[in-house]
Amino acid sequence: MAGNIAKSLWLLFLSVVVCCLVYPLILWVIGQTGFPFEANGSLVNGPDGKPVGSLLIAEPFTRDEYFWPRPSAASYDASASASSTLAASNYLLRNRIAQALGPIVRYAGGPKAGQPVAPDIEAWFQRDRYHGAPHIVAQWADLHNELAQAWVGADPSHAAYVAGWVKAHPELAAKWAQDNPGSAAPAPADLSVVFFADFSSRYPGRFPSGVAKQLPSGKTETIIEPVATGVDIQATFFDMWRNDHPQVDLAGVPADMVTTSGSGLDPHITLDNAEYQLDRVAKKWAADTRRDPGQVRKEIQQLVTRSAFAPMGGLFGEKIVNVLQLNLELSRRYGRPPA
Amino acid sequence: MRSLQVWLLPASITLFTILVAFPLSRYMAWIMDGRYRAPRLLRWIEARLDSGAQDWKQYAVSLLVFNTLLFVYGYAVLALQPWMPLNPQHKGMLAPSTIFNSVASFMTNTNLQHYSGEVHLSNFSQVFFVILNQFVSASVGLCALTAIIRAFRGASRVGNYFVDMWRAVAYLFLPAALLLGVLFVSQGAPMTFASSYQVGTLEPNAMGTADNGQAKAQTLVVGPVAAEVPIMMLGTNGGGFYGMNEAHPYANPTAVSNFFVTFAMMVFPFALVLMYGRMLGRRRHSWVIFLVMLLLFVGTIGWAVWFDTLRGNPGLTAHQERALKIASAGRAGAATAVRLPATGGLPVDQHLGNLEGKELRFGTSAGATFGAVTVDVTCGAINCEQDSLNPLAGLSPMVGMWLNCIFGGKGVGMINLLLFLVIGVFLAGQMVGRTPEYLGRKIGAREMKLAVVALLVHPLLILGPSGLFAATAWGQKAEGNPGAHGFSEIVYQFSSASANNGSAFDGLGVTYGFNDNPNPSPEAVPWDLATGLVMLFSRYLPILAPMALAASLGLKKAAPSGLGTLRDDTFTFGCLLFGTIVIVGALLFMPVAALGPLAEHLGPIPFGG
Numbered sequence: 001m002a003g004n005i006a007k008s009l010w011l012l013f014l015s016v017v018v019c020c021l022v023y024p025l026i027l028w029v030i031g032q033t034g035f036p037f038e039a040n041g042s043l044v045n046g047p048d049g050k051p052v053g054s055l056l057i058a059e060p061f062t063r064d065e066y067f068w069p070r071p072s073a074a075s076y077d078a079s080a081s082a083s084s085t086l087a088a089s090n091y092l093l094r095n096r097i098a099q100a101l102g103p104i105v106r107y108a109g110g111p112k113a114g115q116p117v118a119p120d121i122e123a124w125f126q127r128d129r130y131h132g133a134p135h136i137v138a139q140w141a142d143l144h145n146e147l148a149q150a151w152v153g154a155d156p157s158h159a160a161y162v163a164g165w166v167k168a169h170p171e172l173a174a175k176w177a178q179d180n181p182g183s184a185a186p187a188p189a190d191l192s193v194v195f196f197a198d199f200s201s202r203y204p205g206r207f208p209s210g211v212a213k214q215l216p217s218g219k220t221e222t223i224i225e226p227v228a229t230g231v232d233i234q235a236t237f238f239d240m241w242r243n244d245h246p247q248v249d250l251a252g253v254p255a256d257m258v259t260t261s262g263s264g265l266d267p268h269i270t271l272d273n274a275e276y277q278l279d280r281v282a283k284k285w286a287a288d289t290r291r292d293p294g295q296v297r298k299e300i301q302q303l304v305t306r307s308a309f310a311p312m313g314g315l316f317g318e319k320i321v322n323v324l325q326l327n328l329e330l331s332r333r334y335g336r337p338p339a
Numbered sequence: 340m341r342s343l344q345v346w347l348l349p350a351s352i353t354l355f356t357i358l359v360a361f362p363l364s365r366y367m368a369w370i371m372d373g374r375y376r377a378p379r380l381l382r383w384i385e386a387r388l389d390s391g392a393q394d395w396k397q398y399a400v401s402l403l404v405f406n407t408l409l410f411v412y413g414y415a416v417l418a419l420q421p422w423m424p425l426n427p428q429h430k431g432m433l434a435p436s437t438i439f440n441s442v443a444s445f446m447t448n449t450n451l452q453h454y455s456g457e458v459h460l461s462n463f464s465q466v467f468f469v470i471l472n473q474f475v476s477a478s479v480g481l482c483a484l485t486a487i488i489r490a491f492r493g494a495s496r497v498g499n500y501f502v503d504m505w506r507a508v509a510y511l512f513l514p515a516a517l518l519l520g521v522l523f524v525s526q527g528a529p530m531t532f533a534s535s536y537q538v539g540t541l542e543p544n545a546m547g548t549a550d551n552g553q554a555k556a557q558t559l560v561v562g563p564v565a566a567e568v569p570i571m572m573l574g575t576n577g578g579g580f581y582g583m584n585e586a587h588p589y590a591n592p593t594a595v596s597n598f599f600v601t602f603a604m605m606v607f608p609f610a611l612v613l614m615y616g617r618m619l620g621r622r623r624h625s626w627v628i629f630l631v632m633l634l635l636f637v638g639t640i641g642w643a644v645w646f647d648t649l650r651g652n653p654g655l656t657a658h659q660e661r662a663l664k665i666a667s668a669g670r671a672g673a674a675t676a677v678r679l680p681a682t683g684g685l686p687v688d689q690h691l692g693n694l695e696g697k698e699l700r701f702g703t704s705a706g707a708t709f710g711a712v713t714v715d716v717t718c719g720a721i722n723c724e725q726d727s728l729n730p731l732a733g734l735s736p737m738v739g740m741w742l743n744c745i746f747g748g749k750g751v752g753m754i755n756l757l758l759f760l761v762i763g764v765f766l767a768g769q770m771v772g773r774t775p776e777y778l779g780r781k782i783g784a785r786e787m788k789l790a791v792v793a794l795l796v797h798p799l800l801i802l803g804p805s806g807l808f809a810a811t812a813w814g815q816k817a818e819g820n821p822g823a824h825g826f827s828e829i830v831y832q833f834s835s836a837s838a839n840n841g842s843a844f845d846g847l848g849v850t851y852g853f854n855d856n857p858n859p860s861p862e863a864v865p866w867d868l869a870t871g872l873v874m875l876f877s878r879y880l881p882i883l884a885p886m887a888l889a890a891s892l893g894l895k896k897a898a899p900s901g902l903g904t905l906r907d908d909t910f911t912f913g914c915l916l917f918g919t920i921v922i923v924g925a926l927l928f929m930p931v932a933a934l935g936p937l938a939e940h941l942g943p944i945p946f947g948g
Contacts, residue, residue, distance in 0.1 A: 001404070007501045008408045010388055012405070012412060019471050019474040020470060024470070027517065027566045028531070030524065031524040031530030032531070035524050040533075040561070041559055052540060052541040053557060055527075056592050059540045078557055079560045083726070083727065083845060084727065085696075085724060087824040088728070088944065089939050090824065091947050091948025094948075101686060243683045246657060246681060246682075255694040261699070262583055262698050263581070264583070265587065265588055266698050267700075268699045311705075315348075315702075316703065317344055317594070
């Protein structure tokens with residue numbers, strides 16, 4: 001036994017020396033001398049000479065002047081990579097994607113080909129009938145308890161709105177207590193379904209949403225109010241609208257635009273996705289630089305085509321574009337967008 | 340064009356690996372047989388390690404003693420992390436249960452990670468815990484197989500464990516890892532001892548604004564990534580530098596690097612089968628085994644690619660109205676009728692397949708391919724989110740773990756296959772009424788008992804704990820997805836632990852985090868302990884029992900083959916082996932497959948929410 005322990009110690013010691021000291025140090029020397037750019041994280045500098053990110057790591061872009069990366073389950077936090085872990089069968093995946101689609105989807109055929117669907121979602125929502133029955137919001141909360149609860153918890157102002165509502169309508173809490181005997185006093189999230197049912201009957205065709213209000217002091221404040229239009233409605237109710245209009249021909253959005261990547265840091269988008277965003281980007285730069293929109297679009301189109309490449313030279317997949325590299329090119333060419 | 344791209348990726352990687360596996364198997368047999376002449380320094384080192392020729396029991400004791408020491412060492416390195424160098428962010432100590440789990444996980448070549456690399460480990464721990472274990476644990480299985488081969492050759496002395504370990508670590512894995520390391524750093528994998536950079540963003544304030552009104556920076560975590568990736572793949576370890584493993588662009592920067600990480604995890608398992616034939620002097624026999632494995636291998640990849648890359652995500656597509664009858668569990672004949680309304684298709688262009696959880700730069704079918712390969716060779720690295728695979732595609736990795744011998748891990752896969760082989764030979768012997776033989780030696784009651792015990796460890800350690808956790812809050816509260824998929828997550832976790840694989844359906848809430856984490860996942864501790872124990876049992880029992888089996892078989896007298904001998908290098912034998920693996924595997928795991936991925940596929944989609 002003593003022999004075994006002594007030999008084991010030798011083996012451990014030698015392995016540590018070889019695997020943890022010699023091996024990484026050799027690679028470190030090769031990396032730092034032969035490939036200093038890659039070995040140090042592929043950092044790139046912006047127009048002002050300061051590093052603005054890594055070519056390998058997605059960073060967020062929100063302005064219309066830039067191409068946007070894929071959505072990120074890690075919120076682009078490169079110190080904590082993450083995927084959504086949502087199963088294909090999980091409704092939360094479909095809901096997340098439907099929410100992203102509602103405001104951007106366009107008709108593909110019919111008399112309205114090319115036009116956005118969003119106004120029709122709002123008009124349908126205001127008519128307040130789903131599958132032939134009244135009160136869309138009540139049906140939504142009933143079908144998707146989890147989403148209704150999540151709405152209440154999404155922002156303190158939402159919870160406060162529900163609390164205020166229940167205070168003004170005490171019969172709701174009383175009914176809840178009757179339906180759930182023996183339970184403690186309900187929190188706002190517990191009342192989400194009854195709240196939305198009541199809200200829907202009092203404000204048919206409306207949904208509680210944040211509205212920016214100018215206070216007398218000059219400050220703006222976001223207040224929750226029943227609204228009949230807006231991104232909230234387009235996003236939240238697109239899935240139900242689609243179920244009511246399953247046959248309508250809609251233009252497909254590139255899948256990578258609405259799906260999250262494995263790492264949450266995928267630095268690329270497909271060429272299809274870049275071309276989908278091209279109109280928005282070109283229009284904005286043309287406005288910023290007061291130039292001919294057609295000309296700017298042509299320039300950016302060329303830029304996109306030039307920077308697109310395919311995995312293994314096209315043997316393994318379709319063309320993709322590095323978002324940061326493309327946006328760096330844009331900012332070099334057109335300068336910094338106005339604040 | 341697209342279907343060419345889709346199939347070219349797995350086909351070219353597989354072919355390339357087979358081509359490399361040939362010469363590699365020759366080199367491995369040459370090294371493990373000790374036919375090389377080492378230079379002086381290496382001779383001196385080998386002399387320090389050599390404790391003389393060992394019989395199988397002494398060999399096994401040495402293996403266990405060294406692994407015990409490795410456990411103590413690993414626990415110490417992780418527990419002392421806050422006081423060790425290369426930790427500028429002052430990362431604290433992991434929860435003790437998580438340290439136990441991680442140490443068990445890495446020493447057993449599993450690399451199931453109940454922590455997230457870039458969040459919880461310092462560069463010191465990455466090098467001195469992770470990289471060390473990845474070299475050493477890969478060698479343990481390889482040594483066990485070598486000992487078994489020597490026993491089959493009829494030797495009562497099966498070699499020296501410590502010398503074998505050194506040969507595997509220093510002469511096999513080290514040179515291969517160095518070559519690949521240079522390739523990966525050239526592709527963009529960081530190789531630095533710095534731990535992170537703060538960089539601004541091109542669009543100021545895109546990351547949000549801090550409390551002091553300044554634009555938030557992006558924190559890029561770097562480190563000796565290019566050193567860890569080669570050995571994590573070559574050793575079929577699979578425990579990544581980053582939480583999202585080989586999906587992370589720093590760990591797997593390009594299509595080229597993805598080609599070679601996939602190759603790297605396949606090449607040693609491929610070569611080991613050929614090495615088995617070479618060292619036994621029965622190359623045709625090893626070819627039959629190789630082809631049976633390859634058939635299953637191609638099957639799992641084809642299945643995953645077919646259902647994940649060539650199909651869109653079914654959560655987004657249109658579904659017809661359906662009426663279901665759900666039988667009552669309580670009363671016979673009673674059923675509840677459920678009507679599922681029709682669902683409209685979302686306008687998403689899914690011609691690239693299911694892209695949720697996939698990276699774009701590797702190629703169209705890279706995620707599904709990798710997802711199947713990583714379980715076949717029990718690597719456990721991932722380059723896409725396994726949890727988000729299409730329901731049927733998710734079955735492919737589970738089958739790989741359940742059979743656990745489609746090339747399998749370092750040595751262990753080949754050992755598992757030997758168990759199926761012995762069972763197959765036994766079944767065939769029963770059918771024709773002859774005493775079963777393998778390598779000309781009669782298989783007796785003792786060998787059969789050992790084979791069956793070793794084979795049953797795996798399903799028992801998967802199905803038992805899965806049932807326990809699925810029935811209690813430990814499992815139910817940890818599920819990250821509703822319905823059948825939540826059950827799949829539990830089964831996957833224990834399959835992964837028992838197969839010493841290490842991949843996961845990541846939605847499961849199993850992370851405790853640092854010891855002082857005020858809000859750990861409430862079910863993390865039972866998961867840490869249960870999977871830790873499963874990994875330990877399912878590692879050492881299926882190594883020790885086959886060693887005993889081989890030793891007892893090897894000592895028997897080899898009978899010359901005659902007319903009635905079941906020849907082990909024929910097409911018929913291949914069919915027998917294939918049939919045994921598929922039927923035994925299917926009988927053991929069909930019920931959980933039906934409750935998990937099959938139920939998810941056939942049941943309502945979308946579900947819950």
